[in-house]
Amino acid sequence: MNKPGQQVISRLRQMILSGDLASGQRLAEIPTAEQLGVSRTPVRIAFRTLEQEGLLTKLSGRGYIVRQVTQAEISGSIEVRGVLEGLAARQAAENSLSNEQKHELLTLLRQGDDLFVKGSIDEQDLALYHDINQRFHQIIIEASLNPAIAEALSRNEHLPFASVSALAFDQNNLAQEYRRFNFAHMQHHAVFDAITNGQGSRAEAIMREHANATHGYAKTFSKMEESGEKMQVLNNVNSAL
Amino acid sequence: MNKPGQQVISRLRQMILSGDLASGQRLAEIPTAEQLGVSRTPVRIAFRTLEQEGLLTKLSGRGYIVRQVTQAEISGSIEVRGVLEGLAARQAAENSLSNEQKHELLTLLRQGDDLFVKGSIDEQDLALYHDINQRFHQIIIEASLNPAIAEALSRNEHLPFASVSALAFDQNNLAQEYRRFNFAHMQHHAVFDAITNGQGSRAEAIMREHANATHGYAKTFSKMEESGEKMQVLNNVNSAL
DNA sequence: TTTTTATTTATTGGATCCAATATAGATGAA
DNA sequence: TTCATCTATATTGGATCCAATAAATAAAAA
Structure with a gap:
């Protein structure tokens, strides 16, 4: 093939x-x-x-x-992702989810819940949550029924910095990463709640805020690249954390 | 070259x-x-x-x-343009305009004022306003200092339907077009006002609304294409009306 | 020593040949 | 008549040759 x-x-x-x-x-x-x-x-x-x-x-x-990117470009790209994913959440709420979509999102949320009841996180958990996260965002983008969103994202998505900022994590500070991922998971719950209740504006606002949560990583990424370090990366992703 | x-x-x-x-x-x-x-x-x-x-x-x-596009795709693309240009307006307000940018925007607004005091519009006016409009949007996108916005827009911008929806007009109904362009011009004033007053959220909301004003043309365009007609097109543009 | 100019070299851009492939059409059997 | 299979044709994909060009270097003049 x-x-x-x-x-x-x-x-x-x-x-x-x-x-x-x-x-x-x-x-x-x-x-x-x-x-x-x-x-x-x-x-x-x-x-x-x-x-x-x-x-x-x-x-x-x-x-x-x-391509070499500046920290400002990374931040700008995160903002763009934010408004695009926010729009996707709004339109998903306006169109209503299919039963299949609703069911799969609930399953993903429950899998996340199971992960975070443990109170700690390791690399394997991160890899698992990465998949959950990616699928969660993908479903919402699909549910928007707006292919232009995916098209616009597909540009950003391939940028090295966008990819890195979306999935990078600091393996030396797993406690901090636990809090970050846990908070992101709570945002997923909130987005789902807003979408299923048909609250388009609320879904958009939360999703945008959610995407912007990766801003801190733009700075970290830039610093590490200056010093020649490489951030820990799981693999390529297509969505914000 | x-x-x-x-x-x-x-x-x-x-x-x-x-x-x-x-x-x-x-x-x-x-x-x-x-x-x-x-x-x-x-x-x-x-x-x-x-x-x-x-x-x-x-x-x-x-x-x-x-490429063949459906009416739904056209509408989706307009929504995407809306959030991207809205973000540009917000960031332009947050960063503040340079003196040159402020001055050029004021000049463009004044040129538009001169056009609309006449109370009617012809094809030549439309062509002129098209250039004014394009430059107005371009400056705001530049003032956002976020190259990712222009990058994301450049995808949409080349789509035939996006181009058409942005610059098409109904030459058989110039009175209606006069009202539409005049309203768009008032929105330009409002956006400029919000940006220069540092009101990012307001600038974003107005600009998004402004971009969405082309939605009606998605429908018209689709209908005309079905029947093999061609809409009157000035030339390629890079921004919403 | 510095600057300009000429020459060489590295590198891309275009044209064409050949191979791989998928579609369309024809042919034959059910 | 309809379906399956085979064949022919249209079309893209890859490799290589040649030409154009821009950068790096060397040489010469100021």
Whole structure:
């Protein structure tokens, strides 16, 4: 099913998002093609695609570099995510959820409850909650019945910083992360409550606030990148925490 | 300055946005390349670029078609534009405008005032107001100091329906259009007032409402497209009316 | 020593060839 | 007549060649 050309794009995207290709690193067509074992053609297309996704920056005549982002850009991107996911929550409330959607969201909320009754959190819990979180947001975006939201998010979603800010966590401070994730889970409950009660404005406000909760990580991420450190990252996500 | 490859993309984009290539029309690489007088390579890249911009839809094994959009998609896209431009207005208010920005916005508002004291409108006025409007929105987006907003908008902005809905007007009902544009102009005044007074929330609310004013055109556009008609279009714009 | 200019080199962009693939049409059997 | 299968054709995807271009470097003049 997977076409080789798409694989080149995916592989490069993965290498960027995972940090294997550091921010600012230069990429030329010929060495990249040799490294991936393909010709220049698919690499050329991949570079252009990734440039459009905002992962690469073109240097005229000297190939591409992995896009470098400032802390201000990270924060701005989080704000954009906030209004888009807020709109999704509003429209989901206005359209009402299907029974299946309502049921799956309830199941996800219950799984989260089980996680947080323990009073502490480890890396495995984080990975699990990451999946729960991702699915929770995905359902609401789908329930908005507005494909333009997903389209607009898909741009942000691929940005390395957005990805990182959404799923990064400080493994040296699990107690703090427990509080953060627990609070996020309570916000999920509140969003669900607002949506199922048809309170579009309230759902929008809570969801926007929820997305903005990752702002602190923009700062942390920038600092770590300056010092060459890498944040702990679970994998790629498509939604704010 | 213009590279030939970029020209192929621009030309195709223009043909789509102007309606020369009708919605749903099929495009293959070889005929398109011959028609444009280039080889398949730049056309291939252009097709992929335009697909990512949302202008083309890929048919596996049979090339591309000019993307077809439903009325619901148009409305959804207007909502997305609304929250993004609303966010821009809020952040512009929070950051405060530069003196240059404030001055240019005032000049634009005054030009609009001059237009609407006449009490009626013709096509030339519409073209002029279109430019004023576009620049007005552009300045606010710049003043937000949030490049992610422009990035997110640039996706929507290229969609044929978004473009049409933003700048279309009914040339058979100029009296109605006069009222609509006049009201939009008053909203511009209100947005400017809120921004310069540092009222971020108010600026956001007005701007969002302002963007949503184009909703009626989604319906009109869909109807006209069904019947094969083309709406009167000034040229491409990058902002809501 | 500094600045300008010329030359080399690295790198992308376009054209074309060949291979892979999917669709459409034709042919045959039920 | 209808369905399945096979074949032919249209079309994209990848590889490679050549040309254009921009950057880096070397050389020469001020």
